[in-house]
Amino acid sequence: MIIVMDHRAGDDKIEAVITRLEKAGFQIHLSQGVERTIIGAIGDKTHLGDVGLEAMSGVEKVVPILQPYKLASRTFHEEGTVIRVGGLEIGGDTVHVAAGPCAVESREQVLETAEIVKKAGATILRGGAYKPRSSPYSFQGLEEEGLKFLAEARELTGLLIVTEVMDVRTVPMIADYADILQIGARNMQNFSLLREVAKVDKPVLLKRGPSATIEEWLMAAEYIMSGGNYNIILCERGIKSFENYTRNTLDLTAIPVVKHLSHLPVIVDPSHAIGKWRFVPSMAKAAIAAGADGLLVEVHPNPPEALCDGPQSLTPVNFNKMMSELNQVVAAVGRKMP
Secondary structure (H helix, E strand, C coil): EEEEEEECCCCHHHHHHHHHHHCCCCCCEEEECCCCCEEECCCHHHCCCCCHHCCCEEEEECCCCCCCCCCEEEECCCCCCCCEECCCCEEECCCCEECCCEECCCCHHHHHHHHHHHHCCCCCCCCCCCCCCCCCCCCCCCCCCHHHHHHHHHHHHCCEEEECCCCHHHHHHHHHHCCEEEEEEECCCCHHHHHCCCCCCCCCEEECCCCHHHHHHHHHHHHHHHHHCCCEEEEEEEEECCCCCCCCCCCCCCCHHHHEEEECCCCHHHHHHHHHHHHHHHHHHHHHHHHCEEEEECCCCCCCHHHCCHHHCCCCHHHHHHHHHHHHHHCCCCEEEC
């Protein structure tokens, strides 16, 4: 449930309500806005006894949250959340594009790609240092060496870094290098990993699992938020369907639906959704038209030689063309590019 405090309620009245809830065993999440304070309380309401919260001084109303995801719900936080990281605001008026190779392959590759995507208008460099692959014999990533290359690219270009975490043991080390931690689709319901990134003071980009419902996706976000990290960026990247021409089926309907249900920002990864580079620009533009707050796009200097996901990676020329076309769509929906 959420307890909406009267806008005139002072800190003493807010603290009294929090104390009452904590004594009843509730987990408290405080959201203090400009006009009012909302107290999110997770627990068993029957433990409150005979004293109703509505009777306490300073309480305007008590609203039950019916959805299983509480903190991620718009009932808890009516206004859309804006994630602030490294001078960027994700979820506001500006549409941000994260671009780069699926996997970090070499220092030269990362630095070259960073310069390319920066010049085209990207604000975030994506790149996997640890790669989850279907085959144990496929390229698994350069690990910490790859993280060092990404960090060097950030120093040279000013781009922020988003990279994937796969193991609870590597979360602290990766957090030292990355600006945004990515939870990949395969790990969306790796609850131990979700609890671990909840402890990190860095935004988390949470990809939707290939067979996950919207509710399951939001419940994964709830795991992170309940652990204390509210800085979550949701990422739609396609779901499994009976269609096999494309890698996955991009669920564009999820964008407005999730933004209706949740206050968290939503971005789209058209590269993994489609799996074929020629269709990525169309789906990128469609995602922005549907209300996405940003994009996650794969770009490689030489896709035919890529060690991972070359068929879905844009060349520098194609990425530059897509970004130019994207500007028109962004302007048409009343938003802006950096």
